[in-house]
Amino acid sequence: MCGIVGYIGKREAYPIIIKGLKRLEYRGYDSAGVALLNGGLKVFKKKGKVSELEGSVSADATKSNLGIGHTRWATHGEPNDINAHPHVSQNGKLAIIHNGIIENYQSLKTELEQKGHKFKSQTDSEVVIHLVEEILLNNSCSLEEAVRLALNEIIGAYAICVISEDDKSQLIAARKGSPLVIGIGDGEFFVASDATPIIEYTNNVVYLDDYEIAIIRDGELIVKSIEDVIKTPFIHKLEMELESIEKGGFPHFMLKEIYEQPKSIRDCLRGRLIATDSHLNLNGMLQFMNKFTNAERLIFVACGTSWHAGLVAEYLFEDIARVNVEVEYASEFRYRNPVIRENDIVVAISQSGETADTLAAIEMAKSKGATIFGVCNVVGSSISRASHAGAYIHAGPEIGVASTKAFTGQVTVLTMMALILGLKKGTLTENRFRELIFALDQIPNKIQKILDDTSSVKKIAETFQFAKNFLYLGRGYNFPVALEGALKLKEISYIHAEGYPAAEMKHGPIALIDEDMPVVFIAPKDSTYEKIISNIQEVKARKGKVIAIVTEGEKDIFNMSDYVVEIPATEECLQPLLSSIPLQLLSYYVAINRGCNVDQPRNLAKSVTVE
Numbered sequence: 001m002c003g004i005v006g007y008i009g010k011r012e013a014y015p016i017i018i019k020g021l022k023r024l025e026y027r028g029y030d031s032a033g034v035a036l037l038n039g040g041l042k043v044f045k046k047k048g049k050v051s052e053l054e055g056s057v058s059a060d061a062t063k064s065n066l067g068i069g070h071t072r073w074a075t076h077g078e079p080n081d082i083n084a085h086p087h088v089s090q091n092g093k094l095a096i097i098h099n100g101i102i103e104n105y106q107s108l109k110t111e112l113e114q115k116g117h118k119f120k121s122q123t124d125s126e127v128v129i130h131l132v133e134e135i136l137l138n139n140s141c142s143l144e145e146a147v148r149l150a151l152n153e154i155i156g157a158y159a160i161c162v163i164s165e166d167d168k169s170q171l172i173a174a175r176k177g178s179p180l181v182i183g184i185g186d187g188e189f190f191v192a193s194d195a196t197p198i199i200e201y202t203n204n205v206v207y208l209d210d211y212e213i214a215i216i217r218d219g220e221l222i223v224k225s226i227e228d229v230i231k232t233p234f235i236h237k238l239e240m241e242l243e244s245i246e247k248g249g250f251p252h253f254m255l256k257e258i259y260e261q262p263k264s265i266r267d268c269l270r271g272r273l274i275a276t277d278s279h280l281n282l283n284g285m286l287q288f289m290n291k292f293t294n295a296e297r298l299i300f301v302a303c304g305t306s307w308h309a310g311l312v313a314e315y316l317f318e319d320i321a322r323v324n325v326e327v328e329y330a331s332e333f334r335y336r337n338p339v340i341r342e343n344d345i346v347v348a349i350s351q352s353g354e355t356a357d358t359l360a361a362i363e364m365a366k367s368k369g370a371t372i373f374g375v376c377n378v379v380g381s382s383i384s385r386a387s388h389a390g391a392y393i394h395a396g397p398e399i400g401v402a403s404t405k406a407f408t409g410q411v412t413v414l415t416m417m418a419l420i421l422g423l424k425k426g427t428l429t430e431n432r433f434r435e436l437i438f439a440l441d442q443i444p445n446k447i448q449k450i451l452d453d454t455s456s457v458k459k460i461a462e463t464f465q466f467a468k469n470f471l472y473l474g475r476g477y478n479f480p481v482a483l484e485g486a487l488k489l490k491e492i493s494y495i496h497a498e499g500y501p502a503a504e505m506k507h508g509p510i511a512l513i514d515e516d517m518p519v520v521f522i523a524p525k526d527s528t529y530e531k532i533i534s535n536i537q538e539v540k541a542r543k544g545k546v547i548a549i550v551t552e553g554e555k556d557i558f559n560m561s562d563y564v565v566e567i568p569a570t571e572e573c574l575q576p577l578l579s580s581i582p583l584q585l586l587s588y589y590v591a592i593n594r595g596c597n598v599d600q601p602r603n604l605a606k607s608v609t610v611e
């Protein structure tokens with residue numbers, strides 16, 4: 001959480017930083033700030049969005065070629081002007097921005113207070129700049145050395161940038177556990193939490209690794225380890241297009257990303273699936289094929305929506321590849337001392353590739369000998385780099401906080417993996433394999449069909465916009481979709497929603513049903529069809545309002561439901577790729593009708609880089 005941006009070069013830093021912070025607002029948006037070097041150090045901080053900060057920055061301060069900026073998602077200390085970053089040292093000469101959590105900040109703070117340091121904020125971050133200052137005071141060393149020594153005392157996660165009034169040609173950055181990318185321009189450098197603030201200026205980037213410090217001085221970049229050993233940075237070429245991080249005519253990123261799904265899934269399948277040749281391949285799986293075929297168990301670890309994709313994977317891999325599957329919340333798995341064997345494969349699913357719990361879970365599993373396979377969206381992200389192998393979902397940047405195209409991208413990759421493994425293990429016949437890859441190839445067109453007529457979803461959203469609760473029910477492959485539908489609704493519209501396996505309703509949630517309760521049944525025609533009809537009857541008998549997602553042309557559920565949304569028919573194992581789309585749209589339109597900020601819902605951030 002939190003977005004950080006820094007610039008050093010020939011241009012004015014301020015507009016670059018502000019634009020960059022707006023691109024990073026998805027990471028947190030409860031306060032923002034900048035520090036600029038113009039004459040002396042000038043710091044401006046404001047509670048609220050970056051746009052509110054803009055009004056408070058004095059014009060003369062903006063004439064600076066060196067600056068750092070921060071957009072915050074509060075952990076320690078409430079969102080207010082004082083707790084906003086940058087934080088400055090006691091003498092007012094040093095400034096820091098920080099993304100992460102300093103776990104031992106309290107003990108460091110107490111020690112520094114005993115030495116006379118006075119703290120202004122309640123944050124953990126402020127302690128770092130006081131520590132750097134204290135080291136500078138006591139050792140006649142360079143700023144770079146002081147930062148390095150300070151980081152050696154810190155426990156926790158950080159991506160930081162530090163600047164000093166005493167050296168206007170220097171910016172120092174470092175990371176451990178929180179992402180940091182450095183853009184290399186012509187005599188200029190950009191530092192950011194991800195590549196989106198950089199892409200407009202340069203394609204050449206260095207992803208800083210954990211325990212690395214970047215010293216950018218006099219037009220030169222030096223990367224060192226925290227032990228002071230010089231490293232040779234690898235320069236990556238960014239392939240991201242600028243349009244992919246803009247709204248492209250849509251009112252919100254979320255809606256744009258929902259509508260991008262036919263394309264994002266085609267991009268995900270491109271070069272991997274050629275239905276007419278019965279060809280399906282994931283390069284990342286190739287070198288580990290023996291591990292996959294011999295694996296006794298696949299353990300999927302993830303959080304939030306990515307965890308729901310993991311639940312879909314449980315059905316896919318058990319059904320198609322006949323392998324034992326466990327699906328774990330990364331935050332529980334990492335602390336549970338789980339039994340992990342060497343022939344277990346741990347599949348980490350993460351859009352951002354930066355989720356702290358998922359990253360820690362795979363590090364723990366790796367240390368116990370498991371093979372790690374990453375399914376990520378963000379290229380070069382921490383989880384993708386910490387994995388032994390993996391497959392990107394190629395969905396393009398997902399900026400809306402509510403995950404949409406990343407979910408369908410994850411499910412697409414997981415489906416391909418299950419099909420490849422099923423064929424290899426012989427649990428799937430060649431004929432069935434061919435049928436399924438033909439069906440998978442058709443998914444983008446079928447999603448397009450759903451998106452071409454959203455009138456029924458809009459009507460339902462209008463009808464139920466004032467509902468206080470929603471229940472989402474599904475069976476089999478559509479149970480994870482029920483969970484995902486409920487999560488989408490609660491995170492952007494703030495309506496309480498629960499997802500359940502439809503048959504579980506009788507064991508408790510049925511008590512909630514009355515004439516005010518909308519119940520969304522994800523009920524396309526599949527092997528659970530007859531059973532779900534009974535569940536619908538149970539809701540109707542208690543006067544609940546039935547909203548059903550049904551297969552086109554289906555009559556029974558259509559006739560017994562109060563509202564229906566039709567989706568095209570597909571193979572049962574591919575249904576989540578279609579049935580999730582109307583639920584994304586439903587949450588979007590309900591939230592819009594309620595006047596909610598769908599791209600930046602309250603209390604949430606896109607990347608959860610703290611545990």
Ligand code: M6R
Pocket residue numbers: 303304305306307349350351352353354355358401402403404487488491604606607608
């Ligand atoms: O980047 P990740 O996929 O690891 O993120 C996991 C969750 O934080 C994320 O899916 C979150 O639940 C979304 N807001 C859901 O829309």
